[in-house]
Amino acid sequence: MTAAFFEAIFAGLGVLAAAFGCVGAAMAREPLARLHFLAPVTTLAVPLFSIAAVGYFGFSLGSATIILIALVVAFSGPAVTIAVGRTLADERGLDVGRSPE
Numbered sequence: 001m002t003a004a005f006f007e008a009i010f011a012g013l014g015v016l017a018a019a020f021g022c023v024g025a026a027m028a029r030e031p032l033a034r035l036h037f038l039a040p041v042t043t044l045a046v047p048l049f050s051i052a053a054v055g056y057f058g059f060s061l062g063s064a065t066i067i068l069i070a071l072v073v074a075f076s077g078p079a080v081t082i083a084v085g086r087t088l089a090d091e092r093g094l095d096v097g098r099s100p101e
Contacts, residue, residue, distance in 0.1 A: 024037035
């Protein structure tokens with residue numbers, strides 16, 4: 001099997017994860033429910049696309065940038081999702097508990 005095959009597999013899995021998140025968010029009725037469908041995109045699709053891109057372009061400074069961006073998105077995505085969820089819940093008057101600060 002060639003490297004292009006594995007790149008296509010990783011890119012295809014990334015597309016599936018992103019499509020799952022998009023379809024789920026489109027079908028959800030509440031903003032807080034839609035927010036849950038952001039997780040597959042930030043934690044699965046972005047790293048899978050990054051692996052495919054690094055495989056396609058090879059190891060270089062550009063690939064290091066792709067990896068760095070993927071790591072930042074994968075690790076900061078859940079924190080951003082939590083912050084947006086707390087803000088949405090607070091705007092709706094739901095009890096969000098104490099601030100983590």
